[in-house]
Amino acid sequence: xxxxxxxxxxxxxxxxxxxxxxxxxxxxxxxxxxxxxxxxxxxxxxxxxxxxxxxxxxxxxxxxxxxxxxxxxxxxxxxxxxxxxxxxxxxxxxxxxxxxxxxxxxxxxxxxxxxxxxxxxxxxxxxxxxxxxxxxxxxxxxxxxxxxxxxxxxxxxxxxxxxxxxxxxxxxxxxxxxxxxxxxxxxxxxxxxxxxxxxxxxxxxxxxxxxxxxxxxxxxxxxxxxxxxxxxxxxxxxxxxxxxxxxxxxxxxxxxxxxxxxxxxxxxxxxxxxxxxxxxxxxxxxxxxxxxxxxxxxxxxxxxxxxxxxxxxxx
Numbered sequence: 433x434x435x436x437x438x439x440x441x442x443x444x445x446x447x448x449x450x451x452x453x454x455x456x457x458x459x460x461x462x463x464x465x466x467x468x469x470x471x472x473x474x475x476x477x478x479x480x481x482x483x484x485x486x487x488x489x490x491x492x493x494x495x496x497x498x499x500x501x502x503x504x505x506x507x508x509x510x511x512x513x514x515x516x517x518x519x520x521x522x523x524x525x526x527x528x529x530x531x532x533x534x535x536x537x538x539x540x541x542x543x544x545x546x547x548x549x550x551x552x553x554x555x556x557x558x559x560x561x562x563x564x565x566x567x568x569x570x571x572x573x574x575x576x577x578x579x580x581x582x583x584x585x586x587x588x589x590x591x592x593x594x595x596x597x598x599x600x601x602x603x604x605x606x607x608x609x610x611x612x613x614x615x616x617x618x619x620x621x622x623x624x625x626x627x628x629x630x631x632x633x634x635x636x637x638x639x640x641x642x643x644x645x646x647x648x649x650x651x652x653x654x655x656x657x658x659x660x661x662x663x664x665x666x667x668x669x670x671x672x673x674x675x676x677x678x679x680x681x682x683x684x685x686x687x688x689x690x691x692x693x694x695x696x697x698x699x700x701x702x703x704x705x706x707x708x709x710x711x712x713x714x715x716x717x718x719x720x721x722x723x724x725x726x727x728x729x730x731x732x733x734x735x736x737x738x739x740x741x742x743x744x745x746x747x
Contacts, residue, residue, distance in 0.1 A: 433707055433745075435738040436465030437731060438495065438646065438717040439483075447474055448482060455487040457728075462735030465491040467525070467646070467715050470498060472537075477510040477524070484518030491521045495612050495646060495715065496594040498529030499552045500545075501538035505574050507552075508559035508589075509582070516584035525612045525644075526552070527594040530672050546599045547571055553591060553607040560588045592644065596620075596678045598628060605632025610642025614717070615666075615675055615690050617682035618709035621645060624681055626710035645711040648718040649692035651699045651730040661721045662688040691718070696733045703737060 439454045441447035455466050466483060470476040476494040484492040492514075497507065507524075514522040528549060531542040551569040558565040559574075563581025567574045594612040595604040604611050611629050613621065626643055633641045648666075652658050666687035669675040679687050692702035706714045716734060720727040 433738075433741040434464040434491070434713040435703065435734050435741070436463055436467060436491070436713065436715045437719055437734065438467045438469065438715055440469075440720070441474055441479075448479065451479060452483055452486045455483045455490060455492075458731060459487045459489045461728075461731040462739050463490070463731060464738050465493060465523075465713070465715065467493045467495040469495055470527075475510075477507070477514050480522055481514030481517035484514070484521050488519075488521075491523060492518060493523035493592070493644075494525045495614070495644075496525035496527035496592070498527045498533070499548060500529050500534040500540060500542060503572065503574070504552050504555035505559065505565070505576055505580065508556055508580060511556075511589045512560060512582035512585035515586070515589045516582050519584075520587055523590045523592060524556075525592040525594060527612075528600065528674075530674075532672075544571060546603055549593065549595075549600060550603045550607060553593070553603065556589075556591055557607065560585070560591070590642070592642065595629070596625060596674055601625060601628040602632045605629040605634075605641055606636040606638065608641070609639075610644060610712070612644045612646060613678065614646040615648075615669060615687050616645065616678045617647075617684070617690055618705045619683065620678050620681035621706065621711060622709035630710075642713060643711045644713040644715060645706045645709075646715045646717055647690060647692060647702075647706060648688075648721070649699050649702060649716040649730065650719050650721045650726055651696050651733055652693055652722045652726045653695070654722055655693045658693040658721045659688060659691060662691040662693075662718065665718065665721075691721075692716075693721075696729070699730065699733060700737055703734070 468476040480492040534542040548571040555574040593604040669687040
């Protein structure tokens, strides 16, 4: 069991310096990993490589980089560079993204997303494991005329997908290494996501997949303020069909209802429920909802949980 947190660059100062400083605090708190979402400003893969270089005790990953508007050869180059920079501690998280953030932004059609995901993963697997590819598919072509391997990018970069729907989970289980569901509660994980991706991986002869559950959570004495802040931040997700579906699978009507907030034991118990539902890793997001003091407490609690898990594993 691994426990991590999502990092969020600030809007002022130097974004890279700020995230590196945050990562070092997470490392000092005893956390196992830090994760960076892809936005329209910084490059998540490049930033992850820098963070991992500066915080050698952490696994660093992206959660997640949308595949539309990108080509797998370029993504493989970025990912392998980050893997070499971190000496094997980088994990590539990908996403289908949302149509409203693809067509009007990149000017490309959000067409056949699951087919594109399958082809993207096929090319990435070839590039990261063999250093080359010769793929001519329905949605993309990848045939680099010279070697595409980055020396030092070992082991092969883990390929993760923020997959939650049945078709995306099947493709991810068959071709990827695991899933990164966000706002999928314990019921959605245990009854839908974990069984689907595990069965797909088994049928394809793949190893048991990782299930890295991302959930919003904070240790705080002001739960009401945390819920109000979460309602504002998560209103965006309530308009996206894929998130509407996974939130409904949990029996909730709004994404903010997935927030785990309260005292230390409340949050620790919430994290344990995700592991009990089949998560192999848990990553808390939005830990700064109620300010830096509560965030520091949250990270300490999570670090203690991670340390206890490591001690139990080594017996």
